[in-house]
Amino acid sequence: MKKEDFELVRTKSGDELAAVVETLTTAGVPHRVSSSQAAFDITEVGRGDYPADMMVMVSRADLHAARLALEGSFAETELPADHFLHTASDEEILEILSVPADWDPFVVVHARRLAADRDIKPAEITVKSAEQIQALEMGRPAARWHLVLGWFSVLLGGIVGMGIGYSLAYMKESHAEGEFYTYDLRTREIGRWMMWSGVVMLVVWRFILASR
Incomplete structure (x- = not known):
């Protein structure tokens, strides 16, 4: 999945998939079809149901137009x-x-x-x-186990703790309304402290090992 792609419809129904693709094509909305199954042939669209989930994806720029087109097609159903x-x-x-x-x-x-x-x-x-x-x-607060794991990893040597700290501080999630930090302000602050503490611990451990 491309970073800026949004899942518009998910279905196993070949008829539904074909109808969605036809509606978007008629409306001139760029889209692509992907599958939870590794081997998928786009030419099979509309030829019966599928054993795996089929997803119709659109970009953020085309999301509004795509939804309007589909909502219009469903208005009479x-x-x-x-x-x-x-x-x-x-x-x-x-x-x-x-x-x-x-x-x-x-x-x-x-x-x-x-x-x-x-x-x-x-x-x-x-x-x-x-x-x-x-x-x-x-944003949301991080789970307690996530914080404990991060600080424990920092004490063990820093690298994993640095990674966990970075994810807590800077991870974002993409929504139709925009891109938002995953975690709340307090968690992001803890993440930054964790990340830099990991850097310090990495230096400390390397110094200890080098002095042996």
């Missing part, structure tokens, strides 16, 4: 009677519509329809979306 959206709460509908890029366009189209039927206000969606973006901007 019916929601299956056994679909999970039928039993989704208002809060769950809000969760979907606050981060639509994290959901299949089919789900988003019907979630919007249900939101209108239930009189869920656009302002509620806007507030929820802002909360989701804020959570992404803040």
Whole structure:
């Protein structure tokens, strides 16, 4: 997967894959098809179902256009009677519509329809979306075991600890809304201390070994 590629649709259905590819091609949206199976022939698209997951990928620049095209193609479809959206709460509908890029366009189209039927206000969606973006901007704290492993690795010689510290301090995740640090500010600060402590310990251990 290319760094800036986003997974638009994942399916095992040949019919669904062919329909998505046709919709994007008609709309002039660049895309590519990949598979969780190593050997995949693009000419097989539309020739039955697949034993592995098939993913339709688009770039960040084309993501909005791709989703609009697919949502338009799903606008006239019916929601299956056994679909999970039928039993989704208002809060769950809000969760979907606050981060639509994290959901299949089919789900988003019907979630919007249900939101209108239930009189869920656009302002509620806007507030929820802002909360989701804020959570992404803040990042998450690292697991305690991750920190313990990092500091333990620093004491053992530095190199692994330096790597763990660097990942805690600078790792980012790419979302449709942008690129955000994976970890929160406190964790990133700990990561920087861990990284530089690893450098110091590496020098110390080399000095000790060289003096023997």
